[in-house]
Amino acid sequence: MRDLLKEMWNSLQQNKLRTALTGFSVAWGIFMLIVLLGAGNGLLNALMNNSGTLAHSMAIYPGYTSKPYGGFDKWREIKLDAQDVRNLEGKAFMENVDEVSPVVSHSDTLAYGMETFACELRGVTPIYKEIDKIQLIAGRFINALDIKEQRRCIVVARNDAEVLAGRRRRAEEMLGKEVAVGAFLFKVVGIYKSDESFGGTRIYAPFTTLRTLYAKGKDIEEIYFSFHGLDTEEQNQAFEKRYRTVVNVNHGAAPDDDRTVYIWNRLIQNMQMGKAERIIRTALWILGLLTLLSGIVGVSNIMLITVKERTHEFGIRKAIGARPRSLMGLVVLESVAITAFFGYIGMFFGLVANEIMNATIAGNPVDMGVTQITMFVNPTVGLDVAVQATLTLIVAGTLAGLIPAWKAAKVKPIEALRAE
Amino acid sequence: MIQLRDINKTYNNGQPLHVLKGVNLDIDRGEFVSIMGASGSGKSTLLNILGILDSYDTGEYWLDGTLVRDLSENQAAALRNRMIGFIFQSYNLIGFKTAVENVELPLFYQGVSRKKRNLMAMEYLDRLGLRDWAGHYPNEMSGGQKQRVAIARALVTRPQLILADEPTGALDSRTSVEIMDLLGELNREEKMTIIVVTHESGVANATDKIIHIRDGVIGSIDENTAHRSSPFSAATLIK
Numbered sequence: 001m002r003d004l005l006k007e008m009w010n011s012l013q014q015n016k017l018r019t020a021l022t023g024f025s026v027a028w029g030i031f032m033l034i035v036l037l038g039a040g041n042g043l044l045n046a047l048m049n050n051s052g053t054l055a056h057s058m059a060i061y062p063g064y065t066s067k068p069y070g071g072f073d074k075w076r077e078i079k080l081d082a083q084d085v086r087n088l089e090g091k092a093f094m095e096n097v098d099e100v101s102p103v104v105s106h107s108d109t110l111a112y113g114m115e116t117f118a119c120e121l122r123g124v125t126p127i128y129k130e131i132d133k134i135q136l137i138a139g140r141f142i143n144a145l146d147i148k149e150q151r152r153c154i155v156v157a158r159n160d161a162e163v164l165a166g167r168r169r170r171a172e173e174m175l176g177k178e179v180a181v182g183a184f185l186f187k188v189v190g191i192y193k194s195d196e197s198f199g200g201t202r203i204y205a206p207f208t209t210l211r212t213l214y215a216k217g218k219d220i221e222e223i224y225f226s227f228h229g230l231d232t233e234e235q236n237q238a239f240e241k242r243y244r245t246v247v248n249v250n251h252g253a254a255p256d257d258d259r260t261v262y263i264w265n266r267l268i269q270n271m272q273m274g275k276a277e278r279i280i281r282t283a284l285w286i287l288g289l290l291t292l293l294s295g296i297v298g299v300s301n302i303m304l305i306t307v308k309e310r311t312h313e314f315g316i317r318k319a320i321g322a323r324p325r326s327l328m329g330l331v332v333l334e335s336v337a338i339t340a341f342f343g344y345i346g347m348f349f350g351l352v353a354n355e356i357m358n359a360t361i362a363g364n365p366v367d368m369g370v371t372q373i374t375m376f377v378n379p380t381v382g383l384d385v386a387v388q389a390t391l392t393l394i395v396a397g398t399l400a401g402l403i404p405a406w407k408a409a410k411v412k413p414i415e416a417l418r419a420e
Numbered sequence: 421m422i423q424l425r426d427i428n429k430t431y432n433n434g435q436p437l438h439v440l441k442g443v444n445l446d447i448d449r450g451e452f453v454s455i456m457g458a459s460g461s462g463k464s465t466l467l468n469i470l471g472i473l474d475s476y477d478t479g480e481y482w483l484d485g486t487l488v489r490d491l492s493e494n495q496a497a498a499l500r501n502r503m504i505g506f507i508f509q510s511y512n513l514i515g516f517k518t519a520v521e522n523v524e525l526p527l528f529y530q531g532v533s534r535k536k537r538n539l540m541a542m543e544y545l546d547r548l549g550l551r552d553w554a555g556h557y558p559n560e561m562s563g564g565q566k567q568r569v570a571i572a573r574a575l576v577t578r579p580q581l582i583l584a585d586e587p588t589g590a591l592d593s594r595t596s597v598e599i600m601d602l603l604g605e606l607n608r609e610e611k612m613t614i615i616v617v618t619h620e621s622g623v624a625n626a627t628d629k630i631i632h633i634r635d636g637v638i639g640s641i642d643e644n645t646a647h648r649s650s651p652f653s654a655a656t657l658i659k
Binding site for chain 2: 002003010011014226311313315316317318320321322323324325326409413414419
């Protein structure tokens with residue numbers, strides 16, 4: 001092995017410029033591969049972040065009947081009610097459903113000091129925070145005691161809190177303050193980070209408080225719940241179908257009517273996004289590998305020239321008993337060494353470039369007017385990619401060396417020795 | 421040691437060229453033989469066939485009891501490595517390797533360990549008076565020294581057959597004599613079979629038997645144990 005390395009070193013030493021130029025193309029190829037994968041990760045991470053909901057959760061929104069049934073015409077509006085929530089919490093779905101948050105909402109005017117603005121109050125239960133991944137930056141979310149005692153407390157968005165607090169005051173100063181919502185006073189108990197993706201302003205309050213204050217009775221507007229044990233698309237569809245039937249029966253609609261409620265299944269959505277993610281990643285790998293290919297062709301070319309130049313030497317080696325395989329090994333090893341060495345340089349700079357991206361443009365939200373979207377989150381590659389890239393380099397180097405090596409093995413000693 | 425039976429060889433480079441036209445030759449173990457002939461007489465081709473560097477079209481070549489025919493590259497390589505030591509006119513040392521590394525190379529292909537390899541190579545360099553030159557590269561040595569390194573490389577595997585192709589072709593007359601004396605010594609002391617291809621009668625005269633090859637066939641075989649057929653002289657060595 002040491003002899004092989006020494007011979008390789010000798011040969012590389014003789015053609016420094018040529019080796020360096022070829023090496024550059026390999027380095028560039030792997031650099032592009034790493035940067036592409038890093039940028040792709042950044043985009044995908046951002047995509048995942050923006051869809052900030054609990055994967056194992058569903059949201060149910062009311063719809064309209066699409067079939068005449070039980071004496072009613074079609075297009076009858078369905079309104080969710082407390083029975084639908086009880087059904088979901090009941091025996092039939094106990095196996096899968098974890099926690100349910102019914103939602104009631106109420107639009108009103110919010111006022112504090114000199115500031116007033118229109119807002120949407122949403123009455124929710126504590127699990128809602130998990131399901132919609134609400135990130136608190138101060139205070140707390142609605143808790144079980146709020147629900148039980150029907151406390152008048154709210155959780156507001158940071159930008160709303162900033163407006164309410166007034167000029168040159170921080171959002172956190174609103175914590176504990178009483179604000180007027182329509183005719184009632186509510187205490188601000190928490191401030192959450194808003195991505196403004198809803199455009200309007202959402203303010204969260206205990207479900208029971210809103211139901212009582214605004215006399216909602218048994219009406220429910222939306223139902224959110226978390227679940228477990230539904231792993232395949234088929235299981236999810238079966239579950240949805242079962243629940244639809246229960247709702248339809250409750251509201252006197254045709255049992256097989258699938259338009260009465262909309263079910264937004266986040267798990268299915270995640271599965272589809274996962275599929276999209278895999279496609280994007282594959283596409284990036286292919287692009288990167290194609291870039292790398294030009295480098296590989298370069299290495300192959302250089303090795304061909306090297307073999308040509310060393311024909312005489314290979315002839316001598318053969319005359320004194322070198323097997324074709326050992327000559328092939330020499331060439332392939334040299335090829336792998338060039339590819340691996342410069343590949344690692346490229347990989348290093350690729351990782352550095354990713355870190356620079358991470359430190360500069362990553363995490364900055366892009367303002368799209370009505371909403372803000374973070375385009376780039378953590379655009380780096382993991383250890384797995386580094387390992388895969390290493391394997392790619394070794395395979396690529398071997399491939400690059402194969403044809404030249406074959407040529408070296410085929411050197412005819414007499415012709416080679418004649419070639420002075 | 422060597423039996424050639426009706427060896428034919430034709431080169432097909434455009435115009436077919438019938439180089440060896442039925443060569444029959446026997447060389448016994450321990451002989452010191454030269455093959456002489458003019459340019460194009462087929463002597464180098466014959467040597468290449470003897471050294472398993474080239475193939476022949478028809479006939480039989482028996483080397484130490486084995487028929488050398490249709491060998492795979494690996495078999496040929498192993499046979500060359502084990503049985504035959506080559507000495508070339510242009511030395512054919514590898515330029516980026518030191519003398520001792522060059523001598524080690526055949527042992528490397530035999531899979532001998534690094535330490536043992538070095539020991540054996542040094543032993544042979546020492547025998548050829550090149551111990552102090554072991555660490556030098558070929559371009560730092562004189563022609564005679566280079567040829568002696570090449571001889572050490574040919575000897576290091578203790579082959580039974582030494583094939584020398586114009587071993588003195590690039591050397592001055594004095595060094596030529598030295599080299600031929602060295603080969604003679606090896607033949608006498610180690611009982612090695614040595615075949616020298618040359619077109620110089622002076623070189624041929626140093627051997628015990630002179631085989632003349634003319635137009636692809638063996639012409640005459642002269643016993644030359646007295647070494648008086650055509651001694652080295654200024655006349656024969658001026659090139």
